[in-house]
Every structure is written in structure tokens, then in C-alpha cells.
Amino acid sequence: MHYYTFTVINNDEAVSKIKIETDKLIKVYNEEIKNYHKYCKNLPKDAPRHTEYKNLVRLKKILSETETDIDFGEKDQYISSFSIKVIMHNEFHSIFCSKCRTEYFPNEITYKTWSQGESLFASGGKTLVCNEDHFVFGYMEWNS
Numbered sequence: 001m002h003y004y005t006f007t008v009i010n011n012d013e014a015v016s017k018i019k020i021e022t023d024k025l026i027k028v029y030n031e032e033i034k035n036y037h038k039y040c041k042n043l044p045k046d047a048p049r050h051t052e053y054k055n056l057v058r059l060k061k062i063l064s065e066t067e068t069d070i071d072f073g074e075k076d077q078y079i080s081s082f083s084i085k086v087i088m089h090n091e092f093h094s095i096f097c098s099k100c101r102t103e104y105f106p107n108e109i110t111y112k113t114w115s116q117g118e119s120l121f122a123s124g125g126k127t128l129v130c131n132e133d134h135f136v137f138g139y140m141e142w143n144s
């Protein structure tokens with residue numbers, strides 16, 4: 001079993017490093033690729049969804065064929081944004097908090113619910129904090 005990691009940046013600061021089994025992200029990509037074949041096959045070649053599709057196929061190949069753990073750093077948006085689906089379900093392996101210099105496992109991470117704005121201009125999601133209440137990750141779940 002292999003793992004990949006990526007770095008979480010908040011306000012230009014590397015706040016954490018998230019470690020996840022490669023299989024978990026491959027599952028997310030497979031689902032996206034299936035949907036793409038169902039709904040998006042006839043899009044023009046330069047459509048954003050097409051670019052996304054090509055990137056998912058490329059990354060799926062890297063994740064499937066790797067023989068070592070992979071560190072994607074902070075650069076690949078298709079890694080961090082699609083990993084949200086794994087993190088949402090609390091299925092990551094661990095999160096390394098840069099402030100504590102400590103690796104935390106899922107049962108040591110707290111999910112806090114946030115929301116802002118009102119009526120048509122509202123949004124909400126989750127903020128993840130370590131045992132010492134440091135911000136390690138956040139994502140949006142809905143917006144109106």
C-alpha cells in the first residue's frame with residue numbers, strides 16, 4: 001500500500017501536510033472519470049471539464065503505477081481539491097501540523113462547522129484543527 005501527501009497553504013503559509021492512501025484518491029478519480037464519460041464526452045477540446053478530465057487521467061496513472069509514496073507538494077490543484085472528498089469522510093491517514101511538528105490521526109482532528117453570509121450569498125463548510133486548535137485544513141460544503 002502506498003500513500004501520497006500534499007501541502008496545505010493558508011495565507012501563504014504551509015500549515016500542514018495531509019497523508020492519504022493512493023487507493024482512496026483513485027476511487028474518487030474513477031467516479032469522476034465515469035461521470036465525464038457519461039455527460040461530457042462531446043464537449044469542445046478546450047472546455048475546462050476536458051482539461052480537468054485529462055489531468056485526472058494523468059494523475060490516476062501516476063497514483064496507480066507508483067512503487068513508492070509520492071509527495072505532490074503544494075502545486076497540484078487536482079490533488080488537493082479532489083482529496084476533499086476523502087477528507088470529508090474522515091478517511092485520510094494522518095495530518096502533520098506544521099505548528100506542532102506532530103502527526104495527527106483522524107480521531108485526533110476536530111471538524112468545526114462554519115458558515116458566513118446570508119440568503120443568496122451564504123456559504124458553509126468545515127474547518128479542521130489539530131489537538132492544539134491549529135488550522136490544518138478547510139473546505140466549503142455548500143453555497144447558495
Ligand SMILES: [Zn+2]
Pocket residue numbers: 097098099100101130131132133134
Ligand atoms: Zn498543531
